[in-house]
Amino acid sequence: MDMIIQQVINGLSLGSVYALIAVGYSLVYSILLFSNFAHGGFLVIGGYICYFVLKGAGMNIWTASFAALIGAGISAVIVERLAYKPIRERTPVTLYMLIASLGMSIVIENIFVVTVGGRFRALPPVIPTQPVNFFGLATTSAFDLLSLVTAIVFLAGLQLFLSKTKWGLAIRAASYNLRTAGLMGVNVNRLISIVFFVAGLLAGVGGIFLSVRYTLYPQLGMITTKAFVAAVIGGLGSLPGAVVGSLILGLAEMLTAGFISSQFRDLVVFGLLIVTLIVRPTGLFGKSVGEKV
Amino acid sequence: MEDKMPILSVKNLFVNYGAIQALKGVDLDVYAGEIVAVIGANGAGKSTMMSAIMGDVPRAGGDILLDGKPLPSKSFQVVTAGISLSPEGRKVFAPLTVYENLQMGAFPLKDRSLVAEQLKKVYHLFPRLEERQGQYAGTLSGGEQQMLAIGRALMAMPRVLLLDEPSLGLAPIIISEIFKELTEVNQLLGMTILIVEQNARKALLLSNRAYVLQTGKIIMEGDSKELLYNPEIEEAYLGGKKK
Numbered sequence A: 001m002d003m004i005i006q007q008v009i010n011g012l013s014l015g016s017v018y019a020l021i022a023v024g025y026s027l028v029y030s031i032l033l034f035s036n037f038a039h040g041g042f043l044v045i046g047g048y049i050c051y052f053v054l055k056g057a058g059m060n061i062w063t064a065s066f067a068a069l070i071g072a073g074i075s076a077v078i079v080e081r082l083a084y085k086p087i088r089e090r091t092p093v094t095l096y097m098l099i100a101s102l103g104m105s106i107v108i109e110n111i112f113v114v115t116v117g118g119r120f121r122a123l124p125p126v127i128p129t130q131p132v133n134f135f136g137l138a139t140t141s142a143f144d145l146l147s148l149v150t151a152i153v154f155l156a157g158l159q160l161f162l163s164k165t166k167w168g169l170a171i172r173a174a175s176y177n178l179r180t181a182g183l184m185g186v187n188v189n190r191l192i193s194i195v196f197f198v199a200g201l202l203a204g205v206g207g208i209f210l211s212v213r214y215t216l217y218p219q220l221g222m223i224t225t226k227a228f229v230a231a232v233i234g235g236l237g238s239l240p241g242a243v244v245g246s247l248i249l250g251l252a253e254m255l256t257a258g259f260i261s262s263q264f265r266d267l268v269v270f271g272l273l274i275v276t277l278i279v280r281p282t283g284l285f286g287k288s289v290g291e292k293v
Numbered sequence B: 001m002e003d004k005m006p007i008l009s010v011k012n013l014f015v016n017y018g019a020i021q022a023l024k025g026v027d028l029d030v031y032a033g034e035i036v037a038v039i040g041a042n043g044a045g046k047s048t049m050m051s052a053i054m055g056d057v058p059r060a061g062g063d064i065l066l067d068g069k070p071l072p073s074k075s076f077q078v079v080t081a082g083i084s085l086s087p088e089g090r091k092v093f094a095p096l097t098v099y100e101n102l103q104m105g106a107f108p109l110k111d112r113s114l115v116a117e118q119l120k121k122v123y124h125l126f127p128r129l130e131e132r133q134g135q136y137a138g139t140l141s142g143g144e145q146q147m148l149a150i151g152r153a154l155m156a157m158p159r160v161l162l163l164d165e166p167s168l169g170l171a172p173i174i175i176s177e178i179f180k181e182l183t184e185v186n187q188l189l190g191m192t193i194l195i196v197e198q199n200a201r202k203a204l205l206l207s208n209r210a211y212v213l214q215t216g217k218i219i220m221e222g223d224s225k226e227l228l229y230n231p232e233i234e235e236a237y238l239g240g241k242k243k
């Protein structure tokens, strides 16, 4: 019983970090209708900024995380401006942006390989990882609880931003029809920048937690494959879908690791993806509301 | 009217889609307070003209002036300058509520009290929108969606309201209702309206002046009531003699 609760907490914790990544990825997808494969790069950028601000500048974790989030957000905006904007202004075919994003993900990875090297780095022990007793029910790690709580805070913040602010409303409108949002007087380029900033920032949060969990290296961004799978399971472009898909995935991974074998984790992940695509190709929360003409 | 400056002026407008010339030098003036109709068959270029004014498709040539000053070329700047569009096919934001759709229409307005005031006016003109303000736009009937599209465009407090085929796909009785409301929009709000329509009879009855667009060119213009009884127009656009 202890073991189940423990693995459930670990699974939710891992899933919530996937959710931070999947939600940003899904947000970009819902506006521009392409899979941004450079998304993993943003989390690596966040991780390295956090690392170097902690190590190099000797700052505390608050300053370092703040710098990491802002830095990841800004780099996402820069990637959009450099690689996607020129394409979307010339053609409505989103496949070109997808290809550009594959290129950008390689570029970002290699910038780190060339400048800081490919070795694995551990963040200084600023995030607590000691075991804690969870209401006498199970033993889990402070890190898992912290990442779960942080993810919830950021996802709730995103939800508030989208539901309560003027730009949040514009983003929801644009995710239904970007062009019509432009006809309402929304500066579409600014909206897209805001979306990338938010997506990059959330990936940055995920990047810090993943760096603690798995150490930091230039290919850490590959982990976003899991978040992509989660977003597809939940229904591409749907934010609640991305969250639910991520939690399912995190749970499935941790329960597999706990009760079967760690080696089956990825098998289960892609098994879930295939089952979803067969049973419900649009995902759990796939778009259904149509427009009457 | 002719000695005054037009509020909106389209001069020698050209638009191409690749090799296709959709507009081949369109000239058109709209004066403050009037309703101007552009009628024309399928593919004449009516929507293209509206999109070009809105900055939604690039111009290949010509000028568009608002109050004598060149209109910006980006959509969001056009809306801020004072022109908004109720697009062809309505294009309401289906997953947003009626209220949220109207708030989207007011996006360029900075002053919240102005938005609230304008919302009251729109609800006054279209009481049905107020009744359904919490409903998702995608679940509205076609006629209600059209009202929402018009109300949404009005929320930006435009100087000129553009309407692209508000009658599209609606039952005659609903069309009559919407056109009655457009007269009210014009009279109660003093709103200047440029409307393009395939439903030529309705459009000519509604408007003060009208232009006839055919394959990218204006081939006729004049007083709407005169065009209504012009035999050529009757033949080509009003389905022949009715009397």
Ligand SMILES: Nc1ncnc2c1ncn2[C@@H]1O[C@H](COP(=O)(O)OP(=O)(O)OP(=O)(O)O)[C@@H](O)[C@H]1O
Residues within 6 Å of the ligand: B017, B020, B022, B040, B041, B042, B043, B044, B045, B046, B047, B048, B049, B088, B198
């Ligand atoms: N995106 C586009 N790409 C290529 N050609 C286009 C495009 N949009 C319109 N056209 C062409 O431009 C011409 C004018 O089209 P437009 O939609 O402006 O006509 P319309 O008068 O609004 O017609 P309708 O009454 O059917 O709405 C047509 O020949 C159309 O095929």
Ligand SMILES: [Mg+2]
Residues within 6 Å of the ligand: B046, B047, B048, B088, B165
């Ligand atoms: Mg049209």
